[in-house]
Amino acid sequence: xxxxxxxxxxxxxxxxxxxxxxNKSDDTNETIEPTTPExxxxxxxxxxxxxxxVLIRNQGEPxxxxxxxxxxxxxxxxxxxxxxxxxxxxxxTWDYTRKPQVEGDVNWISEFNVSLDGNGxxxxxxxxxxxxxxxxxxxxxxxxxxxxxxxPNIISEHEVLYTFPAIPQIASEPNCVxxxxxxxxxxxxxxxxxxxxxxxxxxxxxxxxxxxxHTDGTERYHYHFPSQDxxxxxHTHESGHSALMGYMLDGFGIYGPHGEDGEILQSAxxxxxxxxxxxxxxxxxxxxxYHYHWTYDFPYNIGCFKGTPQ
Numbered sequence: 001x002x003x004x005x006x007x008x009x010x011x012x013x014x015x016x017x018x019x020x021x022x023n024k025s026d027d028t029n030e031t032i033e034p035t036t037p038e039x040x041x042x043x044x045x046x047x048x049x050x051x052x053x054v055l056i057r058n059q060g061e062p063x064x065x066x067x068x069x070x071x072x073x074x075x076x077x078x079x080x081x082x083x084x085x086x087x088x089x090x091x092x093t094w095d096y097t098r099k100p101q102v103e104g105d106v107n108w109i110s111e112f113n114v115s116l117d118g119n120g121x122x123x124x125x126x127x128x129x130x131x132x133x134x135x136x137x138x139x140x141x142x143x144x145x146x147x148x149x150x151x152p153n154i155i156s157e158h159e160v161l162y163t164f165p166a167i168p169q170i171a172s173e174p175n176c177v178x179x180x181x182x183x184x185x186x187x188x189x190x191x192x193x194x195x196x197x198x199x200x201x202x203x204x205x206x207x208x209x210x211x212x213x214h215t216d217g218t219e220r221y222h223y224h225f226p227s228q229d230x231x232x233x234x235h236t237h238e239s240g241h242s243a244l245m246g247y248m249l250d251g252f253g254i255y256g257p258h259g260e261d262g263e264i265l266q267s268a269x270x271x272x273x274x275x276x277x278x279x280x281x282x283x284x285x286x287x288x289x290y291h292y293h294w295t296y297d298f299p300y301n302i303g304c305f306k307g308t309p310q
Contacts, residue, residue, distance in 0.1 A: 042257065042264045042296045044096040046089060050194055050201035050298025057176045064174075064272045069194050069299035072176040078197035079217070081149040081205045094204045096225075096296075100144040102209040104136030108155070112188035114247075116166055116283065124247065126160035130189040130221055132233050135209030137221075149207035156219040160184060164251030166283070168307045170290055174273055175250070175305040181222065182302050182309075183248035186234050189213065190222035191246055191254065194299035201298055226294035226301070231256050241280065245294060250307030253282065254292040267297050273306040274299060 053068040055061040064070040087098040112126035139151045162184065183191035196202040197216075203225040208214050211233070212225035223230060226245075235243035235256070242256025252275065259265045260278060270276050275292040282289055294301050 046093040064303045070304040072178045080196040102135030102145045105133045110188040122164045124162040128158035130187045145207040153215045155215045155221045168251030185246040192222040249309040250305045274303040
């Protein structure tokens with residue numbers, strides 16, 4: 001009986017060893033997928049209004065901090081929407097997802113070219129029309145967007161001809177931002193700063209289409225907000241630092257809202273001009289260079305010119 005008991009114990013021990021060995025073999029052969037850090041998504045439902053952070057140089061207001069836009073001045077005939085009540089939250093922020101958009105799907109024949117001339121210059125030419133559809137402008141009478149902003153302007157061609165240093169330089173002092181184009185997007189159309197001609201937050205107040213753009217009294221289509229449609233159209237972000245989205249008028253590049261580790265940047269992460277310096281992809285090479293970022297919070301794309309604008 002004693003020997004039989006020992007035999008049973010040995011039998012069960014062998015079974016356990018075989019079972020563990022099989023499991024170990026399975027674990028060894030199992031393919032482990034690499035993991036990447038998750039990137040927090042931007043909250044577009046609680047964005048700060050930027051109006052209080054619009055500083056006007058010719059009214060004696062100082063150079064901006066990292067949350068401000070330093071304008072050279074305001075036009076005397078400003079126009080646009082001033083009422084954002086219907087997408088304002090109780091805490092005083094605004095909700096991009098509740099704000100109406102200019103509807104429509106109008107296609108354009110865009111011309112756009114970026115080249116290096118071999119003499120240290122970047123040459124950008126085009127007709128200022130986007131290479132993606134836009135909403136219908138003038139805004140359609142009776143549409144939801146028209147209830148807030150009866151923008152009567154059409155979209156028309158404009159000559160684009162910029163010559164920038166291939167490697168732009170930081171100026172001795174920041175420069176204020178003027179109205180009209182602050183930069184040019186890789187889509188072919190203008191980038192405007194974050195304020196309307198009324199001096200309020202253009203992205204929060206004015207009616208934009210799904211690409212974050214609209215037109216104005218100059219009949220120039222332009223962007224105020226880095227909508228997802230615009231970002232995906234230029235370059236769909238998968239990981240890491242955002243891709244180049246355009247050039248500001250001092251020649252420095254502007255990238256999407258993702259930083260070096262793929263994190264969503266905010267204005268507080270950047271300097272007073274809405275940029276910073278670290279290695280970025282520039283003309284096919286990684287170099288240490290100042291650059292701007294689009295962000296989802298005001299001033300969205302530029303607070304001042306870090307270089308010397310055209």
